[in-house]
Every structure is written in structure tokens, then in C-alpha cells.
Amino acid sequence: MRILLINNDGGGFADYLDVEEGTTVEKLFEQQIHSARSEDYLIRVNRQPVTADQVLREGDRVSFTPTKIEGAVFRL
Amino acid sequence: MNKHHRLALRVSVAINGVLSGAARSMMGVDLPKVAWDRCRHLTRQIQKTSRHGWHRAARQLQDQFRCALTDLRRQTDQVAGQLDAPDSSHATATPHDIYRDLITLHDEFDQVDICPRKHTISVVTGPIVLENIALGPFEVKLNWEELGQYQAYSVVALDPNPAVSSSDTTHPHVQDGSLCEGEGRVPIRHALRQGRLLDFFVMVRQILQTYNSSSAYVSLDEWQGIECHDCGRLVAADDRDTCELCEVDICNDCSTGCRACDRRCCGECIDSCSGCEEYFCSQCLGHCAGCQQPFCEECLTDEKCPACHEAENSENDFPEDETVPADTPVHTVRLGQTTVPA
Numbered sequence: 001m002r003i004l005l006i007n008n009d010g011g012g013f014a015d016y017l018d019v020e021e022g023t024t025v026e027k028l029f030e031q032q033i034h035s036a037r038s039e040d041y042l043i044r045v046n047r048q049p050v051t052a053d054q055v056l057r058e059g060d061r062v063s064f065t066p067t068k069i070e071g072a073v074f075r076l
Numbered sequence: 077m078n079k080h081h082r083l084a085l086r087v088s089v090a091i092n093g094v095l096s097g098a099a100r101s102m103m104g105v106d107l108p109k110v111a112w113d114r115c116r117h118l119t120r121q122i123q124k125t126s127r128h129g130w131h132r133a134a135r136q137l138q139d140q141f142r143c144a145l146t147d148l149r150r151q152t153d154q155v156a157g158q159l160d161a162p163d164s165s166h167a168t169a170t171p172h173d174i175y176r177d178l179i180t181l182h183d184e185f186d187q188v189d190i191c192p193r194k195h196t197i198s199v200v201t202g203p204i205v206l207e208n209i210a211l212g213p214f215e216v217k218l219n220w221e222e223l224g225q226y227q228a229y230s231v232v233a234l235d236p237n238p239a240v241s242s243s244d245t246t247h248p249h250v251q252d253g254s255l256c257e258g259e260g261r262v263p264i265r266h267a268l269r270q271g272r273l274l275d276f277f278v279m280v281r282q283i284l285q286t287y288n289s290s291s292a293y294v295s296l297d298e299w300q301g302i303e304c305h306d307c308g309r310l311v312a313a314d315d316r317d318t319c320e321l322c323e324v325d326i327c328n329d330c331s332t333g334c335r336a337c338d339r340r341c342c343g344e345c346i347d348s349c350s351g352c353e354e355y356f357c358s359q360c361l362g363h364c365a366g367c368q369q370p371f372c373e374e375c376l377t378d379e380k381c382p383a384c385h386e387a388e389n390s391e392n393d394f395p396e397d398e399t400v401p402a403d404t405p406v407h408t409v410r411l412g413q414t415t416v417p418a
Contacts, residue, residue: 008275012263042282047180047274065278070288071249072147072258 003056006063007032009041019056026052033064040067081179087190087197088174091220095168095271108151114144132340143291150259169271177274184278195221199277200234204247206287207296211237211247216280223268231255231280239294240301241312247284248292248299255280258288306330306343321345321357336360336372351375351382 001021005028006014019028025045029038029052038052042065045054056062077085118141125134169177178197181188187200198217203210212235222228230253233246242251249256257264260283267276289295301310305324317331318324319342331340334357341357348355349372350364361370366384377385 006272006275008263008267008279010259010263012266014266014270014272042278047176048183063275065275065282067282068286069260069279069283070258070286070291071260071283072143072150072256072288072291 001058008065084178111148
């Protein structure tokens with residue numbers, strides 16, 4: 001089945017993705033965000049917070065956004 | 077459908093129209109031009125300060141240059157990451173996506189305002205507190221007519237608690253209403269380009285809730301001023317000095333220059349010469365081998381002060397049978413006077 005995955009980490013991208021039936025949010029996170037803890041991300045399915053064991057459905061919109069994004073300085 | 081939903085729907089269609097136009101004019105890759113320009117600007121500044129012999133200013137600029145280089149490197153890496161990321165040009169939000177984002181903003185933020193006349197969407201964050209410093213809530217205002225431009229939004233403190241040294245700096249990463257996005261730069265550009273407004277506002281909020289001490293306009297350590305080591309006053313960063321010997325922070329009023337080497341020093345590292353009474357740092361100030369009082373190099377001759385020399389000469393002038401009692405003071409420091417038995 002196909003979902004829309006939005007990864008707001010690093011380069012940040014949104015793209016459609018084929019996943020297996022029965023894939024949970026937690027499993028998708030492990031597949032897509034390597035070596036990171038899910039507690040450090042805002043995870044939304046169809047714009048709403050969800051539990052880790054929620055099973056994804058066809059057409060779902062899933063977004064991963066880091067809770068901590070470091071700003072910086074630029075000034076001329 | 078209530079009036080808020082109707083407004084959101086109308087605005088969604090308008091934003092989708094702007095996005096379609098902007099998508100045709102946007103380049104695929106965002107080069108880190110601002111970060112590069114900052115590096116160039118700093119190198120010119122460093123060259124200028126070095127030419128004038130302003131070594132202290134040059135050192136501070138070098139620290140800023142190091143941070144700027146780190147920022148440039150990170151942004152260059154992000155550009156490389158963009159090339160590796162899948163092509164998401166087809167992922168531009170539909171009016172329905174934008175509508176859902178606008179409706180969901182109310183779940184993420186207590187206050188959401190849409191102004192069709194000014195083409196703006198604004199949200200208000202909760203109060204931001206970083207390392208126990210309350211910075212108040214911030215308003216993030218996006219102008220959807222400027223979605224294709226570099227800075228299509230502003231970030232304004234509603235209950236500002238700016239840095240003591242810079243009234244324009246209301247957050248370590250916000251100056252003059254502009255947020256320096258740092259590592260959020262590329263994902264924010266992508267979110268705006270694709271019309272993912274909810275992601276955009278959430279990412280800006282997460283940046284505001286995060287402190288990057290290595291690249292801040294004003295570090296939180298110095299937010300409320302710096303305590304002078306000598307007088308204990310809190311002073312702005314611009315009014316502070318650093319003792320060049322022991323490196324403690326001092327205010328400009330407590331900073332004293334050494335007459336010999338020009339080092340700026342704190343009260344503990346500088347003293348006055350007992351002879352000429354000018355100030356010298358502890359490395360330039362010697363001690364009289366006789367009375368042990370501090371003297372500058374010019375006031376010492378053969379490691380002794382004038383008074384000790386005078387006392388010594390007076391002793392030599394005495395006849396052999398005229399001795400000075402052991403408990404008689406031989407000289408008075410500074411006044412150059414010597415008590416001689418009648």
C-alpha cells in the first residue's frame with residue numbers, strides 16, 4: 001500500500017512510499033529514521049498524534065519532525 | 077461549515093495558486109549564499125582589525141568566523157542531502173491539503189489568525205523558556221504572497237525579554253524579527269515550497285524551543301549581562317572586558333591598562349608602582365630587593381628602589397664607630413626620606 005511520508009529531519013523531504021500491509025508507525029520510524037529515538041520526534045499520522053502501535057492504512061500521511069531543531073546565526 | 081472553515085478554504089485556494097506560480101520560478105537547489113557571504117564578510121573584518129593591530133577584536137572575529145564556517149559546512153552538507161533526496165516536486169500541496177493544514181493549526185497553537193487582506197497566516201507559540209530564561213511567546217507570521225522568496229515570514233516576540241547587550245535580539249536565534257533556521261533551513265524551505273504549512277509552523281516552533289549554544293546571536297550565559305569579577309555589576313557584552321592575564325570577565329570601568337605592555341587587567345592582576353604610582357600588570361611590576369614594595373622597572377636600579385639606595389648610601393657615609401641601632405627605621409617607602417641619628 002502507498003503512504004505519503006514527510007521527513008522533516010536533515011534535508012527534509014516528502015514522498016510517496018510503498019509499505020507492507022500491517023506496518024505500524026513504530027516500524028516505519030525504525031525503517032526510515034535510523035539510529036534515532038522516537039521520543040525525540042513529533043510523529044503525526046494525518047496530522048494527528050498517534051500511538052507507536054498504530055497500523056498504517058492506504059493513503060495515510062505520516063510526518064516525522066524532530067523535537068529539537070538547532071537554529072544558528074547569520075548576520076552581515 | 078462555519079466561517080473559519082470557509083475562510084480557510086478560500087485562503088487554501090489562493091495559496092495553491094501562489095505555489096503553482098512559485099514552483100515554476102524556483103530553482104531545485106538552495107545554495108548557502110548567506111552563510112558564504114557571512115564568511116567572506118568576516119574574513120574582510122579580520123584582515124582589517126589585524127591591519128590596525130586590534131588583536132583583541134581580531135580574536136573575537138576569529139571565533140565568529142569559526143562558527144560561520146561550521147554553519148556553512150552544515151548547509152553545504154544539506155544541499156548535498158537535497159540531491160540525494162527523492163524528487164518531491166510532485167508533492168506540492170493541493171487546496172485540500174492546505175485546508176487540512178490550516179484547520180489543524182488550531183490543534184497545535186492556541187492562537188491562529190488568517191488575514192486574507194494582508195495575505196498572512198500567523199500563529200502564537202506558548203511561552204518559550206530556555207535554560208530558565210523566559211523569552212515569552214512568539215508570533216510567527218507567514219505572508220503567502222512571498223512564498224517563493226527567501227524570508228516569507230517573521231518571528232516577533234510578543235512579550236520580549238531581549239538580551240541586555242542587544243535589544244533587537246529577542247531569542248538566541250532571532251534578531252530583527254528574523255529567525256536563523258540553522259539545521260531547520262532546508263526542511264523549512266521544502267515545507268514552504270510544497271505548501272506544507274502545518275509542518276512549517278511546527279518546525280519554526282521547535283527551533284524556538286531549542287537552544288544551540290555554539291551559534292547564537294547572544295548566548296544565554298550572557299543574556300542578562302555578565303557579572304564583573306571586580307565590582308560584581310551586571311554589564312552588557314559590549315561593555316565587558318577580559319583580564320588578559322587571568323581571563324576573568326570585568327567591566328570597562330574596572331579594566332585597567334598596564335603602562336608598560338598595554339594589557340587590560342583586573343584589579344588582582346594590576347598594581348601601582350610605589351615610586352611613580354603608575355599602573356603595571358603583575359608581569360611588568362617588580363619588587364624592590366630591599367623593602368619588597370612593588371616598583372616598575374624604571375623606578376628600580378640594581379633591583380632596589382631609590383629610598384633603599386639612599387638608605388644604603390647613608391649607612392656607608394657613617395663613620396665606623398657610629399652605628400645605627402638595629403631597631404631604627406632606615407627609610408620611609410615612597411617619601412624617599414631616611415631617618416638618620418643626630
